[in-house]
Amino acid sequence: MTGQPERSAVGSATALVVGTGLIGTSVGLALTAAGWTVWLQDRDTENLRLAGVLGAGHPGLPPSDPTVVLVAVPPAGTARVTLDLQRTYLTSIFSDVASVKSQVKLDVERLGVDMTRFVGGHPLAGRERSGPGAARADLFEGRPWVLTQQTQTSAAALAVMREVVRVCGAQPFLVSAELHDRAVALVSHVPQVLASLTAARLADADPELLELAGQGLRDMTRIADSDPGLWTDIIGANAGPVLAILDSFAGDLDLARAELREVTVARRIGMSKDIDTHQSLSRPVDISPVDISTDLPFMRALIERGNAGHRRLPGKHGAARLEFSVVPVVVPDRPGELARLLVASGDAGVNVEDVSIEHSPGQAVGLVELSVRPEVAGALAQALRTGGWSVHA
Amino acid sequence: MTGQPERSAVGSATALVVGTGLIGTSVGLALTAAGWTVWLQDRDTENLRLAGVLGAGHPGLPPSDPTVVLVAVPPAGTARVTLDLQRTYLTSIFSDVASVKSQVKLDVERLGVDMTRFVGGHPLAGRERSGPGAARADLFEGRPWVLTQQTQTSAAALAVMREVVRVCGAQPFLVSAELHDRAVALVSHVPQVLASLTAARLADADPELLELAGQGLRDMTRIADSDPGLWTDIIGANAGPVLAILDSFAGDLDLARAELREVTVARRIGMSKDIDTHQSLSRPVDISPVDISTDLPFMRALIERGNAGHRRLPGKHGAARLEFSVVPVVVPDRPGELARLLVASGDAGVNVEDVSIEHSPGQAVGLVELSVRPEVAGALAQALRTGGWSVHA
Numbered sequence A, B: 001m002t003g004q005p006e007r008s009a010v011g012s013a014t015a016l017v018v019g020t021g022l023i024g025t026s027v028g029l030a031l032t033a034a035g036w037t038v039w040l041q042d043r044d045t046e047n048l049r050l051a052g053v054l055g056a057g058h059p060g061l062p063p064s065d066p067t068v069v070l071v072a073v074p075p076a077g078t079a080r081v082t083l084d085l086q087r088t089y090l091t092s093i094f095s096d097v098a099s100v101k102s103q104v105k106l107d108v109e110r111l112g113v114d115m116t117r118f119v120g121g122h123p124l125a126g127r128e129r130s131g132p133g134a135a136r137a138d139l140f141e142g143r144p145w146v147l148t149q150q151t152q153t154s155a156a157a158l159a160v161m162r163e164v165v166r167v168c169g170a171q172p173f174l175v176s177a178e179l180h181d182r183a184v185a186l187v188s189h190v191p192q193v194l195a196s197l198t199a200a201r202l203a204d205a206d207p208e209l210l211e212l213a214g215q216g217l218r219d220m221t222r223i224a225d226s227d228p229g230l231w232t233d234i235i236g237a238n239a240g241p242v243l244a245i246l247d248s249f250a251g252d253l254d255l256a257r258a259e260l261r262e263v264t265v266a267r268r269i270g271m272s273k274d275i276d277t278h279q280s281l282s283r284p285v286d287i288s289p290v291d292i293s294t295d296l297p298f299m300r301a302l303i304e305r306g307n308a309g310h311r312r313l314p315g316k317h318g319a320a321r322l323e324f325s326v327v328p329v330v331v332p333d334r335p336g337e338l339a340r341l342l343v344a345s346g347d348a349g350v351n352v353e354d355v356s357i358e359h360s361p362g363q364a365v366g367l368v369e370l371s372v373r374p375e376v377a378g379a380l381a382q383a384l385r386t387g388g389w390s391v392h393a
Helices: A005-010 A022-033 A045-053 A075-086 A102-111 A155-167 A177-203 A215-225 A228-237 A239-271 A274-281 A297-311 A337-347 A374-386 B005-010 B022-033 B045-053 B075-088 B101-111 B155-167 B177-203 B215-225 B228-237 B239-271 B274-281 B297-311 B337-347 B374-386
Strands: A014-018 A037-041 A068-071 A093-096 A118-123 A144-148 A171-174 A325-332 A354-358 A365-372 B014-018 B037-041 B068-071 B093-096 B118-123 B144-148 B171-174 B325-332 B354-358 B365-372
Touching: A014 A022, A014 A075, A022 A037, A022 A045, A022 A155, A037 A045, A068 A075, A068 A155, A075 A093, A075 A102, A075 A228, A093 A155, A102 A118, A102 A177, A118 A155, A118 A177, A144 A155, A144 A177, A155 A171, A177 A215, A177 A228, A177 A239, A177 B177, A177 B215, A177 B239, A177 B297, A215 B177, A215 B215, A215 B297, A228 A239, A228 B239, A228 B297, A239 A297, A239 B177, A239 B228, A239 B239, A297 B177, A297 B215, A297 B228, A325 A337, A325 A374, A337 A354, A337 A365, A337 A374, A337 B337, A354 B354, A365 A374, B014 B022, B014 B075, B022 B037, B022 B045, B022 B155, B037 B045, B068 B075, B068 B155, B075 B093, B075 B101, B075 B228, B093 B155, B101 B118, B101 B144, B101 B177, B118 B155, B118 B177, B144 B155, B144 B177, B155 B171, B177 B215, B177 B228, B177 B239, B228 B239, B239 B297, B325 B337, B325 B374, B337 B354, B337 B365, B337 B374, B365 B374
Parallel strands: A014 A037, A014 A068, A068 A093, A093 A118, A144 A171, B014 B037, B014 B068, B068 B093, B093 B118, B144 B171
Antiparallel strands: A118 A144, A325 A365, A354 A365, B118 B144, B325 B365, B354 B365
16 A cells, blocks of 8 residues: 555545543544544433534445544543444454553553554544544644654554545654653643643632732633543553653752742741841931842743743744734724624734634623734734724733 | 712812823723813923824822822832822822732822722733823723722712722723732733743743644633733832732642652653563553553643632633534635634524634644634534534634
8 A cells, every 4th residue: 555545545435433522523523524434332322313413424334344533532442443343344443532552552552452454543632622523624733643654653654644644634643652651641631631720719708809800810721621530541541651641740840949939038037137127217318228139040040941831832833933912902892893803803914813802791892803914914014004993002 | 078079079080090001091091081071291292292103191299289199100109109199189089009918008108198089999901012002091991990098098089089080991890909919810820920921931942842732722821921020029119918829829839840740750660671562462461551640630630620729710701711612614715714704603503702713733624613602613613614614612
């Protein structure tokens, strides 16, 4: 199957998708849309039926070996389902979608799965919502889809999975299971734990303390709204890499706390030195600010490291981070205003790369921030102002 | 000045704003827009000049006692500047904008500031950007503005500051300095530290690990892009309340790490039991999933607490959290498409409460999620579909 593997795989391509959750159903939708014949299987008959109605494939088992069997069940069941179905479909290529790859690799090897026709997989697409109802054919458009290849993996198996990824519109990333797991621990699993830890502080807080919350906290805890069962499984399956990063986090946290503790102690001591304060009151011109700007060198370095880390995140278009310019515009919070603004931006020939709306609780206006390429920001601001918009660039 | 304090304060209202950063300049813009006469003062002559050009007021000192002196300098300088100017303007009301209130209260009391005409203040508005160039008259629209009243504070002083808050379009919150500081530690300062700690993990990471990062991590670390000097000062000034919450966070983190450590140890022991695996291979039907679904009861409870905490955050319009429905639409990433979509939504008579754009790195399409009131979501989806839009509800 070298040469033109994609074409040969596409010819009469068929798939069995086991597990009709968000991921399995979305793959079914994408493959069906591309002309594949897709069968669906799930223990949960409600999900199975819904996935079928949505057009993700035919509930049931294929009459002959499908090109590919995609095992989209919870991680703990992946190895066994793969093994069972490899004994039924003797020529099919198998892949999975588990978000932790080392454990699955270990499991399938221990259970005796035929590794020549198994490719570990992980499409990095998801939503806060789950289930087939949240599925969409374009869920994987432009997203990374990791494929983990072992030495035994056949070229044919890899070619078939590359085609599946291509059809789903995703970008294939060929990495080792270990590197994958370290990466997702860093960019996904640890942030999930930290968002939960942060949001947990809010669970028991005095309600009046929460009234001052703003958009920053909402953004930061958005992913804390995730499914506890699913995420406990994921984090448990990637315990090692997650723990390593949390340990490093805890090390920094402990240093930050120690530094803050020193400040609070120093301040308590300082508070008893009333005599000095009274002395300086007799020389008003020389009064120096009360010494509350206690140095926090670790905290400062930490925030600087955070700046640097944040700026390393890849931006839109998967390219090296693009710095967009922001054009802020005040817009009444009523139907059609945002549309009018974007029409005006379009009329100015400007592609708006991102839109952020700052909520104005209880008020009739919102602040819309249009992110655009820096070289067009000035022209856009000018055009909008000419059009009567309240631009605050 | 009881009865109609706002009106009497407005008559020939004048203000001196000391410090022409983001906050001071924005207050100057708002007061000027409302007909106040505003003077501006700053050691930084560049900032002072720019604030004047932007229309925030007149650089210079007022010829007679202004109605209010707003001290908008860094927290450490607040008390001294207030004391100095109280000796110049013997009848003016004074307030500040420091984001930590207990320390300022302590400082002004120790320095001998006249507390009858001092009201602590904190407008909870800000941006990732700072300086007078980022200022806007509407920065405070609908935002909370905390006023901290001491027993000595005169009714007149409070009335003047209530008027300033009203003119700026903000919502006054009258709370104690201590409660304020606990609140901002919870909703602002601790999240800042945690975002920095999270983003710091990315600073030294292997670049290829970052390629898998998605929107969740970007959202979570957005506030990590803040000014190190400013935030070190703020956190230092609120060290006590910040430390208390970080200690509670660290307690949970340590329990989570201990649980993960147990799992990794248990797994290492499990890995050596190869004989059991080979035995079960002889009875394929009975193979149970490899036991990787190790229970993480603490992690599960933590994520559940995070769910609960996140849901307690006030939503848009300052009301109890409104649950919006999301209508997802696939839109080509080119000028005018987003505008067309919002025009179509407006034509359907639907007010779009929020717009979120999911980036599709390297691809020509974006996923736009329109947040709308649940009762109109179905109709909007239907109307958009009829109009040819790719709706994925």
